[in-house]
Structure formats: structure tokens, C-alpha cells
Amino acid sequence: DTGVSQNPRHKITKRGQNVTFRCDPISEHNRLYWYRQTLGQGPEFLTYFQNEAQLEKSRLLSDRFSAERPKGSFSTLEIQRTEQGDSAMYLCASSPMGQGYYGYTFGSGTRLTVV
Amino acid sequence: DAKTTQPPSMDCAEGRAANLPCNHSTISGNEYVYWYRQIHSQGPQYIIHGLKNNETNEMASLIITEDRKSSTLILPHATLRDTAVYYCIGINTNAGKSTFGDGTTLTVKP
Numbered sequence: 001d002t003g004v005s006q007n008p009r010h011k012i013t014k015r016g017q018n019v020t021f022r023c024d025p026i027s028e029h030n031r032l033y034w035y036r037q038t039l040g041q042g043p044e045f046l047t048y049f050q051n052e053a054q055l056e057k058s059r060l061l062s063d064r065f066s067a068e069r070p071k072g073s074f075s076t077l078e079i080q081r082t083e084q085g086d087s088a089m090y091l092c093a094s095s096p097m098g099q100g101y102y103g104y105t106f107g108s109g110t111r112l113t114v115v
Numbered sequence: 116d117a118k119t120t121q122p123p124s125m126d127c128a129e130g131r132a133a134n135l136p137c138n139h140s141t142i143s144g145n146e147y148v149y150w151y152r153q154i155h156s157q158g159p160q161y162i163i164h165g166l167k168n169n170e171t172n173e174m175a176s177l178i179i180t181e182d183r184k185s186s187t188l189i190l191p192h193a194t195l196r197d198t199a200v201y202y203c204i205g206i207n208t209n210a211g212k213s214t215f216g217d218g219t220t221l222t223v224k225p
Contacts, residue, residue, distance in 0.1 A: 042215035103206040106158030
């Protein structure tokens with residue numbers, strides 16, 4: 001297993017466009033998390049899944065944001081009608097159901113720039 | 116989930132020990148204390164974790180106070196490559212999300 005994979009690594013988009021990011025977690029991990037990180041800040045929780053069920057969403061996740069995890073495998077995070085304030089690093093992490101040794105395993109992130 | 120407090124920045128001389136403190140007074144009994152570090156433009160990487168006892172691995176040592184309200188990450192011989200942002204966080208993966216603070220930016224100087 002090569003860890004958590006995120007694609008694309010970088011995305012530049014014009015304001016108002018829709019973007020979609022993909023996360024492939026470690027295959028045996030049941031839980032998948034999305035975090036957002038802006039410069040100089042720690043990661044902020046957005047949402048998490050247990051298998052295919054979305055169990056919690058942050059108030060940060062406006063109605064322009066939607067996340068899915070069909071079949072409990074990979075996950076997608078879509079942002080509709082992007083705004084300049086959406087510019088950030090979007091991090092995906094996964095963990096096993098029990099108390100996994102590494103806690104969360106993070107991907108390298110997708111850096112979004114809205115121009 | 117636990118709220119953590121860390122100093123925003125610290126310096127350390129190369130080859131010396133770096134001691135990074137973290138306050139987690141609201142940590143619950145079933146949350147482990149985890150430390151991660153993040154180098155620019157990468158995702159956070161696992162360093163070490165513990166519940167009650169002190170822990171050591173090939174990267175670092177973790178000292179947790181008896182009341183579990185604070186901990187210290189020790190990098191025994193800091194190198195320039197240890198320059199990064201370090202986060203402590205309470206995690207119970209059975210319980211859901213965890214909240215990151217803003218971490219400590221450690222700068223190792225030659």
C-alpha cells in the first residue's frame with residue numbers, strides 16, 4: 001500500500017467554476033477525513049466518513065461543498081461556484097476503525113488557487 | 116475532542132535537543148496524544164503517540180504528565196531537516212473528528 005493518495009496536487013481555477021478533488025485512502029481504513037488548511041493555520045476539519053456514510057460535517061462546509069465516498073472506497077470533494085476564499089490546501093486522511101497506530105495517515109494534499 | 120495549546124514558534128541549535136510543549140487540559144480519558152509534523156506543502160506526518168506512559172521511537176520521545184494535561188515532544192539531536200510545524204492533537208479514532216491547533220513552528224539553526 002502506498003498510503004493516502006490525493007489528486008490533483010495543484011489546481012488553479014477561475015472564480016465561479018466548479019472543482020472536484022479525489023482521495024484514495026489506505027485500502028483497509030474504514031474512516032476518511034477531509035481537512036482544509038490555509039497559510040499559517042492548522043488543518044480545519046470539514047467532514048468525515050465511516051465506510052460510505054458521512055457521519056459529521058463542519059459548519060465550515062457551506063452548501064457549495066459536497067463530499068461523497070461511494071462504496072466506502074475513494075472519496076471526492078466538490079466545490080461549486082468557487083470563491084477566492086476557497087483558496088487553501090485540502091487534506092485527506094484515513095484511519096482504521098480501531099485505535100490505529102498512526103492515528104490519521106494524511107495525503108500530500110490538493111492546493112487550490114482561485115483566481 | 117481535545118483543545119490543544121502550543122507556543123507559536125521555537126528555535127533550536129543544530130545537534131541540541133528540541134523540547135516542544137503542548138497543553139491539552141481538556142483531553143478525554145480515551146484520547147491518545149499524537150504528534151505530527153508538517154513540512155511546507157506536504158501533509159502532516161506521524162511522529163509518535165502515547166496514552167499515559169512515556170514513549171520513545173527512532174524519531175523522538177514523548178513525555179506525558181501524570182494528569183495527562185500536558186506533554187512534551189523531545190527531538191534528541193535536532194537537525195536542519197527537523198525544521199517544520201509540529202502539531203499535538205488528541206485522537207480517538209473510534210469517536211470521530213479531532214481538532215488541530217495552529218502548532219509550533221520549530222526552526223533549527225546551524
